[in-house]
Amino acid sequence: MARESLEDRKKRAVRIVRLLKKRYPDARCTLDFNSVHQLLVATILSAQCTDERVNKVTPALFEKYKTVEDFAAADIGELQKLIYTTGFYTNKARAIKNSARQILNEFKGRIPRQLEELIKLNGVGRKTGSVILGAGYGLAEGIVVDTHVGRISHRLGFTKNEDAIRVEKDLMRIIPRRDWIAYSHMLIDHGRMVCRARRPDCKNCFLNKLCPAAELT
DNA sequence: CTCCCGATAT
DNA sequence: ATATCAGGAG
Structure with a gap:
């Protein structure tokens, strides 16, 4: 052949x-979200975890933390408890909080529209960045x-x-x-x-x- | 390369 | 008991 x-x-x-x-x-995208930042958080949580499982924890998570500022100021222990069942919860909690702080401090509160900028965020690699571009902004760099x-x-x-x-x-x-x-x-x-x-x-x-x-x- | 890690199906 | 799930960081 x-x-x-x-x-x-x-x-x-x-x-x-x-x-x-x-x-x-x-x-x-089968992740539930009402803003690009919620999509970012949900996508970080989706690492090595089903979207179905992520969608079970995000309602309570987004009820407790409503803004990027809320996530940036979150208590790590509380954050970990809320996302525990998605696995890798220490890494994910740190990534969610740190990325929120970066968005406020380095990106004026806006979530970047370029992959090159997105992957500067803690917990955001090429795959997560591409998901945010595609599902959040309808853009595709890859x-x-x-x-x-x-x-x-x-x-x-x-x-x-x-x-x-x-x-x-x-x-x-x-x-x-x-x-x-x-x-x-x-x-x-x-x-x-x-x-x-x-x-x-x-x-x-x-x-x-x-x-x-x-x-x- | 290793580590992080719980829930679920098989 | 084991493989798999919208991976990323050190």
Whole structure:
């Protein structure tokens, strides 16, 4: 079997994206938030934790801390208690408080609209920054590569890399720019329901004929 | 590279 | 018992 050319891979990607849009027309961020700062907090909490779990702690969290100033002045112990069930709570509490202080002290209370600035915030890496740009501002400087996007892109043969940065670079050459934001949301939905980490449901997957990793036994 | 870390499904 | 969940910092 000959190696797939970049052009052929792009064509296959267009077909895959078309099918994904048909199947997941309403794919979007599943974190609950009412402001870009709430989105920032929720996204920090979502590290190695399901969005569903995050959405269970944020109502009480956003009730207690209503403004960026409130988060900047938060008692770390109280903050930890409120986010405890999302895991990594010492890191996340520190990141939430420190990033709020940075937003006030270094960004005049505004959450940056550039990835380069966003990743200066404590607890905000490339992935979290891209989520804030996409879901918060509708902007895309890159493609969000989380665990689902990385896993499925690998299975689809869009990358051979494991590192999220390299996966993103590979995807940016293949996926049309206008689809960058939707691509991540649709793959996350697909990863939760069909192309699961442990027991992917290849037999019932509408992409199985376009997927080199599909097991149709 | 290691560490941070609880909830859930299998 | 173990793998996995919208990762980031040192």
